[in-house]
Amino acid sequence: MLLEISDMRVHYGKIEALKGISLEVDEGEIVTLIGANGAGKTTTLKTISGLRPVSSGSIRFQGKNITKVPGHKRVLLGIGQSPEGRGVFPGMTVHENLLMGAYARKGDLSKDLEEVYGLFPRLAERKTQFGGTMSGGEQQMVAIGRALMTKPRVLLLDEPSMGLAPLLVAQIFDIIREINRRGTTVLLVEQNASQALQLAHRAYVLETGQVLKSAPAADLLNDPEVRAAYLGGDLGQPEEETSETG
Amino acid sequence: MKTAVEKPAKSGNPLTGARRGFGRAMDRVRDRWADAPWWQRWTVYVLLIGLALILPSDFFASFMSPHTHWPSLLFNPIGVYILLAVGLNIVVGHAGLLDLGFVAFYAIGAYNMALIGTKFGWNFWAILPIGILMTAVSGIILGAPTLRLRGDYLAIVTLGFGEIVRIIAENTDAIGASRGITNIPHPPNMFGLEFLLDPLPYYYLLVGVVVAVIIFARRLERSRVGRAWTAIREDEDAAEIMGVPTFKFKLLAFFIGAMIGGLTGVVWASKVIAIQPANFPFILSATILAAVVLGGSGNLPGVMVGAFLIAWLPERFRGLADYRILAFGAALVIMMALRPEGLLPSRQRKAELSEGSGTEASAEVGK
Ligand SMILES: Nc1ncnc2c1ncn2[C@@H]1O[C@H](COP(=O)(O)OP(=O)(O)O)[C@@H](O)[C@H]1O
Numbered sequence: 195m196l197l198e199i200s201d202m203r204v205h206y207g208k209i210e211a212l213k214g215i216s217l218e219v220d221e222g223e224i225v226t227l228i229g230a231n232g233a234g235k236t237t238t239l240k241t242i243s244g245l246r247p248v249s250s251g252s253i254r255f256q257g258k259n260i261t262k263v264p265g266h267k268r269v270l271l272g273i274g275q276s277p278e279g280r281g282v283f284p285g286m287t288v289h290e291n292l293l294m295g296a297y298a299r300k301g302d303l304s305k306d307l308e309e310v311y312g313l314f315p316r317l318a319e320r321k322t323q324f325g326g327t328m329s330g331g332e333q334q335m336v337a338i339g340r341a342l343m344t345k346p347r348v349l350l351l352d353e354p355s356m357g358l359a360p361l362l363v364a365q366i367f368d369i370i371r372e373i374n375r376r377g378t379t380v381l382l383v384e385q386n387a388s389q390a391l392q393l394a395h396r397a398y399v400l401e402t403g404q405v406l407k408s409a410p411a412a413d414l415l416n417d418p419e420v421r422a423a424y425l426g427g428d429l430g431q432p433e434e435e436t437s438e439t440g
Numbered sequence: 441m442k443t444a445v446e447k448p449a450k451s452g453n454p455l456t457g458a459r460r461g462f463g464r465a466m467d468r469v470r471d472r473w474a475d476a477p478w479w480q481r482w483t484v485y486v487l488l489i490g491l492a493l494i495l496p497s498d499f500f501a502s503f504m505s506p507h508t509h510w511p512s513l514l515f516n517p518i519g520v521y522i523l524l525a526v527g528l529n530i531v532v533g534h535a536g537l538l539d540l541g542f543v544a545f546y547a548i549g550a551y552n553m554a555l556i557g558t559k560f561g562w563n564f565w566a567i568l569p570i571g572i573l574m575t576a577v578s579g580i581i582l583g584a585p586t587l588r589l590r591g592d593y594l595a596i597v598t599l600g601f602g603e604i605v606r607i608i609a610e611n612t613d614a615i616g617a618s619r620g621i622t623n624i625p626h627p628p629n630m631f632g633l634e635f636l637l638d639p640l641p642y643y644y645l646l647v648g649v650v651v652a653v654i655i656f657a658r659r660l661e662r663s664r665v666g667r668a669w670t671a672i673r674e675d676e677d678a679a680e681i682m683g684v685p686t687f688k689f690k691l692l693a694f695f696i697g698a699m700i701g702g703l704t705g706v707v708w709a710s711k712v713i714a715i716q717p718a719n720f721p722f723i724l725s726a727t728i729l730a731a732v733v734l735g736g737s738g739n740l741p742g743v744m745v746g747a748f749l750i751a752w753l754p755e756r757f758r759g760l761a762d763y764r765i766l767a768f769g770a771a772l773v774i775m776m777a778l779r780p781e782g783l784l785p786s787r788q789r790k791a792e793l794s795e796g797s798g799t800e801a802s803a804e805v806g807k
């Protein structure tokens with residue numbers, strides 16, 4: 195097992211956001227974590243990447259217990275994250291953002307940069323543009339590209355479709371599939387459940403800090419309970435996009 | 441979002457016109473500078489240092505400071521504020537940590553100079569490294585427990601620290617309590633400069649220190665450390681997951697900022713003969729912060745210009761007697777209204793502030 199989380203509890207002050215979550219991600223998989231707003235998806239990812247401490251429970255990565263390892267060291271072990279709301283460095287150019295992804299490692303980066311620019315030709319056209327002036331979709335690409343520059347074994351993606359036009363969502367999901375095909379394991383958090391379930395191999399449904407269900411993604415697509423709660427009955431209908439005219 | 445705030449300003453408001461014009465001119469200067477070849481830059485550096493050296497002359501005094509002794513003014517507050525602002529800029533401008541108690545480090549440096557100088561009779565040059573080290577350690581003592589706090593909390597704790605240092609000095613008899621320390625020794629003579637009552641030698645000493653600190657700060661800014669600070673300032677969580685040890689680098693910013701604050705304190709105390717706790721009020725921390733913000737937080741030349749103006753304007757307006765502070769306040773308000781991002785912000789900083797107002801529509805189509 196690449197990533198193994200058992201009975202993880204996380205608190206914000208006195209509020210218990212995660213009430214004992216267990217989940218596993220195997221080498222090569224795309225696993226998705228779906229659930230309503232406030233279910234604890236972001237908290238789960240942040241705890242895996244080391245931005246939040248656990249109250250109890252453990253996180254094992256490649257067989258090693260990393261529960262106490264600080265966030266900046268988990269990157270070196272192979273945990274890469276594209277945070278919720280993208281977290282692009284606004285005052286750095288696209289290129290500088292990507293280089294930040296390689297901050298903690300040495301060596302020649304040209305091949306890795308080439309690969310990221312190959313995945314996102316749009317970024318190659320805009321290397322010198324400041325991150326903060328990019329559109330939402332482009333920032334998402336920067337965030338994913340930057341995470342790839344850390345050379346992750348597992349890529350944690352927090353709602354990459356948030357606020358994007360349907361066409362762009364499809365494009366981002368294609369790229370995630372491609373990243374996975376090239377050998378990177380993906381743990382994908384989504385509110386856009388139908389598309390995430392179509393992409394992933396397995397899925398966990400989170401509700402108020404607990405795992406409600408876990409099953410192969412295809413099964414959940416046909417699960418009446420999941421359909422009613424998260425798919426709104428009609429499949430393949432991506433979320434409404436609020437236009438971001440500047 | 442921010443675009444909404446900007447919109448109403450577009451309708452032919454004269455202030456907006458002035459603001460745009462001024463901003464564009466400043467930005468052009470900065471961009472020219474960024475693209476200038478090295479020899480042009482070095483020529484400018486040499487000219488600036490030359491200017492700093494002839495600045496105390498009567499010619500400049502006649503229009504820069506008709507009311508006050510110009511060389512005195514150049515040392516303190518102008519030189520002192522500039523050096524403090526360069527130090528605070530590392531903490532606020534680079535690492536993005538709001539420190540409202542920066543005066544504490546200045547005080548600790550000054551008290552080190554005063555105490556060691558009077559009690560042990562040590563030489564200024566021997567005290568200097570000790571003062572800097574002691575201040576840096578105090579930066580760590582303040583930072584280690586507090587830098588895990590964010591934003592407002594850090595500002596409050598640092599504000600408290602500044603007050604605590606002053607109040608401890610006021611209530612400790614061993615360091616003179618509220619009377620402070622007198623008979624602080626001057627630096628020994630060197631290069632034919634006699635460090636007595638004439639402010640000029642101290643001014644030259646300060647110019648040397650400022651140049652050295654600027655070189656140091658610039659090198660840091662362009663190193664891995666500088667990049668880490670930028671990342672932390674822009675998004676701390678994102679920095680951490682890129683492998684930046686955020687806590688360590690924040691502590692380092694406090695450490696280095698404190699060193700520069702302490703250095704300023706030592707140099708200042710070596711001139712003034714006597715220091716008192718009242719020399720280190722909260723308002724001084726606030727003033728230096730104002731200098732950093734006014735000049736363009738994060739941009740070294742901007743911050744220095746800001747400190748110069750904040751130090752110089754109230755003296756320049758001295759002829760207005762009671763209206764002096766009013767004029768100074770008005771000047772500050774006008775400058776900030778014309779240029780909310782600071783007089784000379786870095787390109788980077790501007791991009792940070794304009795986040796979210798980019799050209800979204802065209803790019804969202806996606807190909
Ligand atoms: N910084 C925070 N402080 C306090 N509570 C928080 C914080 N972040 C999240 N929470 C709470 O934790 C719970 C889980 O939040 P989150 O992980 O962001 O959910 P999701 O990503 O699934 O929408 C929610 O109840 C939320 O209100």
Ligand SMILES: [Mg+2]
Binds near residue numbers: 237
């Ligand atoms: Mg979330």
